[in-house]
Amino acid sequence: MKLFFYTGPQCSLCDLADEELKATTHYATLQIEKVNIRNSTDLYHLYGARIPVLKREDNNKEIGWPFSSADLEEFLQ
Template sequence: MKIYFYTGPQCSLCDLADIELARTSRFSSLTIEKVNIRNSTELYHLYGARIPVLKRDDNNKEIGWPFSAADLEEFLQ
């Protein structure tokens, strides 16, 4: 499964989200593409106040911070 990880430079919340993502049991089966929202005006307007956000490629569902490893497990089912 492919996940987009919307992030930004020097984002401490994104660092915390990355740790939670690494704790999920499905981590090894994920393809994670980190996307710096500052590289796109459109993404910056969509996610600037919400990062970190994870978005599934298969169904476009999103989960925003704060989330736990348990929340991620449910999101990835």
């Protein structure tokens, strides 16, 4: 499964989200594309106050911070 991981530079919450993501049972099978929202005006306006956000490519569902590894397990099913 492919995920877009919307993040930004020096984002400590993004670091925490990355740790939660690594704790999931699905981590080894995920294709994760980290996207720096500062590289796009549109993404910055969409996600600037919400990062970190994970978005599934297959169904466009999103989960935003705060989330736990248990929340992610449910999100990834």
